[in-house]
Amino acid sequence: MDDDFIEQARGGSTEAFRQIIAIYHPLIWRTACALLDDPVLAEDACQEIWIDVWRGLPSFIAGHAFRPWLLSVAAHRCHKFLRQRYHAQSIFSETVIPDLVDPATPLSAIFQSETRQELYRAIKLLPREHQQVITLRYFADLDLAEIATVLNVPIGTIKSRLHRAIATLRQHDTIVAMKLGDHLS
Numbered sequence: 689m690d691d692d693f694i695e696q697a698r699g700g701s702t703e704a705f706r707q708i709i710a711i712y713h714p715l716i717w718r719t720a721c722a723l724l725d726d727p728v729l730a731e732d733a734c735q736e737i738w739i740d741v742w743r744g745l746p747s748f749i750a751g752h753a754f755r756p757w758l759l760s761v762a763a764h765r766c767h768k769f770l771r772q773r774y775h776a777q778s779i780f781s782e783t784v785i786p787d788l789v790d791p792a793t794p795l796s797a798i799f800q801s802e803t804r805q806e807l808y809r810a811i812k813l814l815p816r817e818h819q820q821v822i823t824l825r826y827f828a829d830l831d832l833a834e835i836a837t838v839l840n841v842p843i844g845t846i847k848s849r850l851h852r853a854i855a856t857l858r859q860h861d862t863i864v865a866m867k868l869g870d871h872l873s
Contacts, residue, residue, distance in 0.1 A: 694754055698745045705745075709738060715755075716762050718828035719838060723766040723820070729773070737765045756837050759830070763838040810860050818853035821846060 690711065696704030716737055720730035740761050748757055811819055824835045832850070836843040 690754060691750075694745070694748070695750060697742075698748065698750070705742060708741075712755075712758060713738075715828075716758070719759060719762050719824070719830065720766055722823040722828040723763065723838070724769060729769060733762075733766050733769050736769075737762045740765055756834065759834050759837050763840070810857055813860075814853055814856055817849050818856065821849040822853050822857075825850060 693704045693707045716734055720733045724730045824830045832846050836846045
């Protein structure tokens with residue numbers, strides 16, 4: 689069904705493009721929030737991402753996977769935003785996480801508990817690359833291949849960063865690490 693909307697949008701159908709936005713906007717929003725750490729900046733980026741997607745659709749190769757292409761467009765725009773506006777070292781902000789956490793996920797119970805602040809502090813202690821991987825994996829809900837696409841690094845690097853980030857969180861011997869242990873594996 690997505691293929692039909694994509695093909696119609698490639699042909700210039702604005703209604704089909706609206707359907708694509710309806711389907712993929714939550715993914716783009718979570719990814720932009722995870723990469724930019726600023727809901728206002730993420731909203732601006734999302735608008736420009738969709739403009740970039742509209743302009744780029746004619747060059748999208750039919751039959752190829754759309755989601756990785758879309759995530760590449762989103763990542764490129766977010767990186768451009770970061771280059772244009774210097775951003776703080778930490779990519780993990782308490783203001784963004786409530787927007788990223790889906791109440792239906794198992795992690796939601798953790799975020800509704802008193803350990804929320806402890807989780808923020810623990811993740812902020814991680815190196816930037818590890819913060820990105822944790823945020824994209826567990827808050828933007830991207831798979832490893834998608835994270836590799838977004839960050840433009842090999843999947844092996846993503847796996848090692850994720851492994852190290854989880855190990856570091858577990859070393860903190862916090863309630864958060866114990867609660868997240870089942871979800872971060």
